[in-house]
Amino acid sequence: MATTFELGDFVLQGGATLRGAQLTYETYGELAADKSNAIVYPTWYSGRHQDNEWLIGEGMALDPSRYFIIVPNMLGNGLSSSPSNTPPPYDRGRFPNVTMYDNVEAQYRLVTEHFGIERLPLVLGWSMGAGQTYQWAVSHPEMVERIAPFCGSSRCSYHNKVFLEGVKAALTADDAFQNGWYTSMPTKGLRAAARVYAGWGFSQAFYWDRLYERLGFSSLEDFLVGFWEGFFLDDRDPNNLLTMLWTWQNADVGRTPGFNGDTKAALASIKARAIVMPAEKDLYFPPEDEAWAVQHIPNAELRVIPGVWGHFAGNGINAEDTTFIDTALKELLAT
Amino acid sequence: MATTFELGDFVLQGGATLRGAQLTYETYGELAADKSNAIVYPTWYSGRHQDNEWLIGEGMALDPSRYFIIVPNMLGNGLSSSPSNTPPPYDRGRFPNVTMYDNVEAQYRLVTEHFGIERLPLVLGWSMGAGQTYQWAVSHPEMVERIAPFCGSSRCSYHNKVFLEGVKAALTADDAFQNGWYTSMPTKGLRAAARVYAGWGFSQAFYWDRLYERLGFSSLEDFLVGFWEGFFLDDRDPNNLLTMLWTWQNADVGRTPGFNGDTKAALASIKARAIVMPAEKDLYFPPEDEAWAVQHIPNAELRVIPGVWGHFAGNGINAEDTTFIDTALKELLAT
Numbered sequence: 001m002a003t004t005f006e007l008g009d010f011v012l013q014g015g016a017t018l019r020g021a022q023l024t025y026e027t028y029g030e031l032a033a034d035k036s037n038a039i040v041y042p043t044w045y046s047g048r049h050q051d052n053e054w055l056i057g058e059g060m061a062l063d064p065s066r067y068f069i070i071v072p073n074m075l076g077n078g079l080s081s082s083p084s085n086t087p088p089p090y091d092r093g094r095f096p097n098v099t100m101y102d103n104v105e106a107q108y109r110l111v112t113e114h115f116g117i118e119r120l121p122l123v124l125g126w127s128m129g130a131g132q133t134y135q136w137a138v139s140h141p142e143m144v145e146r147i148a149p150f151c152g153s154s155r156c157s158y159h160n161k162v163f164l165e166g167v168k169a170a171l172t173a174d175d176a177f178q179n180g181w182y183t184s185m186p187t188k189g190l191r192a193a194a195r196v197y198a199g200w201g202f203s204q205a206f207y208w209d210r211l212y213e214r215l216g217f218s219s220l221e222d223f224l225v226g227f228w229e230g231f232f233l234d235d236r237d238p239n240n241l242l243t244m245l246w247t248w249q250n251a252d253v254g255r256t257p258g259f260n261g262d263t264k265a266a267l268a269s270i271k272a273r274a275i276v277m278p279a280e281k282d283l284y285f286p287p288e289d290e291a292w293a294v295q296h297i298p299n300a301e302l303r304v305i306p307g308v309w310g311h312f313a314g315n316g317i318n319a320e321d322t323t324f325i326d327t328a329l330k331e332l333l334a335t
Numbered sequence: 336m337a338t339t340f341e342l343g344d345f346v347l348q349g350g351a352t353l354r355g356a357q358l359t360y361e362t363y364g365e366l367a368a369d370k371s372n373a374i375v376y377p378t379w380y381s382g383r384h385q386d387n388e389w390l391i392g393e394g395m396a397l398d399p400s401r402y403f404i405i406v407p408n409m410l411g412n413g414l415s416s417s418p419s420n421t422p423p424p425y426d427r428g429r430f431p432n433v434t435m436y437d438n439v440e441a442q443y444r445l446v447t448e449h450f451g452i453e454r455l456p457l458v459l460g461w462s463m464g465a466g467q468t469y470q471w472a473v474s475h476p477e478m479v480e481r482i483a484p485f486c487g488s489s490r491c492s493y494h495n496k497v498f499l500e501g502v503k504a505a506l507t508a509d510d511a512f513q514n515g516w517y518t519s520m521p522t523k524g525l526r527a528a529a530r531v532y533a534g535w536g537f538s539q540a541f542y543w544d545r546l547y548e549r550l551g552f553s554s555l556e557d558f559l560v561g562f563w564e565g566f567f568l569d570d571r572d573p574n575n576l577l578t579m580l581w582t583w584q585n586a587d588v589g590r591t592p593g594f595n596g597d598t599k600a601a602l603a604s605i606k607a608r609a610i611v612m613p614a615e616k617d618l619y620f621p622p623e624d625e626a627w628a629v630q631h632i633p634n635a636e637l638r639v640i641p642g643v644w645g646h647f648a649g650n651g652i653n654a655e656d657t658t659f660i661d662t663a664l665k666e667l668l669a670t
Contacts, residue, residue: 158555159534159542165559166531170505173527192508196501196531199494204621207494220493224500283618286539 002026002049002079005110010081013255016096018086023106024079025049025072028056029064031115038068038115039122040107042132045244046236049073052129054316061329067121072107074128076243080106083180083239092239093180100128100135100251107132108140122333123272124148126314127285128244131156131251134270134293138253141271146332150277150305150325151285151314154293155252155263160284163200164249170196171238180239187233193241194232198224203281203310211308215317267296274300275332277325279313303328337361337384337414340445345416348590351431353421358441359414360384360407363391364399366450373403373450374457375442377467380579381571384408387464389651396664402456407442409463411578415441418515418574427574428515435463435470435586442467443475457668458607459483461649462620463579466491466586469605469628473588476606481667485612485640485660486620486649489628490587490598495619498535499584505531506573515574522568528576529567533559538616538645546643550652602631609635610667612660614648638663 002024010021026049031038039062041052049071056062062069073079075098083095090096111117123136123144130152137147138154153160174189176182202211212223232241254263274297278290287304294302305313305324313321337359345356361384366373374397376387384406391397397404408414410433418430425431446452458471458479465487472482473489488495509524511517537546547558567576589598609632613625622639629637640648640659648656 157539157543158545159539161555162530162542162559163534166501166505166527166534169527169530170501170508173505173508173523175510188508192501192504192527195497195504199498199501199535204492204494204619205623207497208492208624210493220496224497284539288540289543 002073005114007081007106007109010106012096012102013099014097016090018081018090018096021081021106023072023075023081023110025070025110027071028062028069029067031068031117035115035117036119036121037066038070038111038117038120039124040111040120040136041069041071041123042103042107042125042129043071043074043077044125044127044129045248046077046241047074047129048077048079054322055326061326061333070111070115072110074132074244074247075103075106076240076247078235078237078240082237083243084237095239095243097250098243098247099255100131100247100253101139101256103132103247104135104139107136118143120144122146122148122329124150124329125152126150127152127311128248128251130285131248134253135256137270137272137274138256138259138266141269144272147270147272147274148277148329148332149274151279151282151311153251153285153289154267155254156249157289161249163284164245166196167193168242168245171241177238180242182238186238190232190236190238191229194228195224197232198228200283201228201311203283203308205281205308206310209308264296267293268298270297270300272299273332273335275303275328276300277303277305277314277328279305279307279310279321281308282311282313284311337408340449342416342441342444345441347431347437348434349432351425353416353425353431355422356416356441358407358410358416358445360405360445362406363397363404364402366403366452370450370452371454371456372401373405373446373452373455374459375446375455375471376404376406376458377438377442377460377464378406378409378412379460379462379464380583381412381576382409382464383412383414389657390661396661396668405446405450407445409467409579409582410438410441411575411582413570413572413575417572418578419572430574430578432585433578433582434590435466435582435588436474436591438467438582439470439474442471453478455479457481457483457664459485459664460487461485462487462646463583463586465620466583469588470591472605472607472609473591473594473601476604479607482605482607482609483612483664483667484609486614486617486646488586488620488624489602490589491584492624496584498619499580501531502528503577503580506576512573515577517573521573525567525571525573526564529563530559532567533563535618536646538618538643540616540643541645544643599631602628603633605632605635607634608667608670610638610663611635612638612640612649612663614640614642614645614656616643617646617648619646
């Protein structure tokens, strides 16, 4: 059962105050008496804490018998403070913009104020979770010992922004969206956003090889409806999706206070040892971008996840990719 | 000035008859007395004949002082028979499905009946023009001596279909679309489709390098509005776009009568010498797909257009890519 940490009046980087802000999180394992065994593993775009559980388990790197794993829900995901659960006046179409920095500050307060933790052996995450991972290493370099961002980036690239513009435009093209003040779900827009996303989430080769059949879908159209439309219709509130999309599009560790937009300087300030794992055929977080990031981090290794699963290599649905990631995490934690 | 060829009652592969069908085309150069110098160069998705002119000129492979170049407008592009210009009952939302095969049959009638041409030294095209090129070589193997499909394919891949589903879903999410019976332009849907397309048309590296600035756009957003939205709002009728999109999604030379869906057998039947030119970073016609096609064509060479312009390497907006294509065409025509 997830728990909620009260953030109180939480001042966001953009200037708004989210009064009575909440950070909902789940933990796995026990915090050691000396508080030395905590790992932070933030969620991804529209993901919830339970969606991270595939990488946690006995015998895995994230072994709850050894580590205390904290999975904080991203602001906007519907469990932590979000357009869908915030009372007026900051509700729904008026929910303020939230940055990666804001997310990490909320998590930092949970980790330090609530748990009294001073060091983190590891921060890791997939996709936007990787973005939060980078942000942790920049916001709190003295605290984060290791990072493992996979299928994500330290800064949203221009191309990635454009991909997200397509998702956003499709979602909001539905008149029912009513600029965020919908009275019924804009399902046409949600379904359209799902179809746009479908082309990006998996690689060309994944589709060529019809690997959706391995996931239990009987045809291409069945995958588009059953997996993708189903995903977007699974209680994913449009304003929530747009809040997280804004966070994603505006992600840049260079916007951490003190760096004045200088992404390279922010990366250079990272003290954590890093294993950075893009997926070979990720269409919106391509390996080249992470090769660039690794060049600027003092102690980082690029380790590309091979294969055709694209962005979803980091989602736990392909055993080979999961093993690849878990192996890297074990190695990272051992050093 | 483009000319219109009257197709009369044109029976489509799907069974409908398009009465009073028209094929609008442009020609460049003079047809030789022995009719041996004709090249067919079909248009691309939503393109018009004049959009092909960048590859035609004195000193280029497609030299009008030497060749007679016919550029037929694809059915559905607004100049040849299309939803937007067909009278009831087959107008607008009721325009019938048109295949690549249908397009080539219409062009074949122009070339043979109107011009009396029996041999074509070359058929070529970009994107859906490449699809028509492949179709020419399969439909009329005895007639086509050479083909140069660039940034296109002989069969729409599953992934390519999914990309197009995103474009279609975004366009039709606009309530103003009214299932094709719009009374005012669904511009919100057109702009959304443009934003979806934007991520696919150029590569990740193109955006990373901000090459849109070289095209005269002052920012990423200026490129999205000025280039992409402007493109889709430039008299591109939604029903026309959806007609061509259907043609594209259902493209497969294996569906040529006689091949019974067997794409490989259709490719194997090609007698033309081929130089197949995918672009290195084309996101919806990746080089792997064309490597596959080339394996099945008896006399074909794969020649990948290097660089970061992605699909638009074949659109004439980057001089290096144009030179690459023109050089290959010269070589092909010389053998």
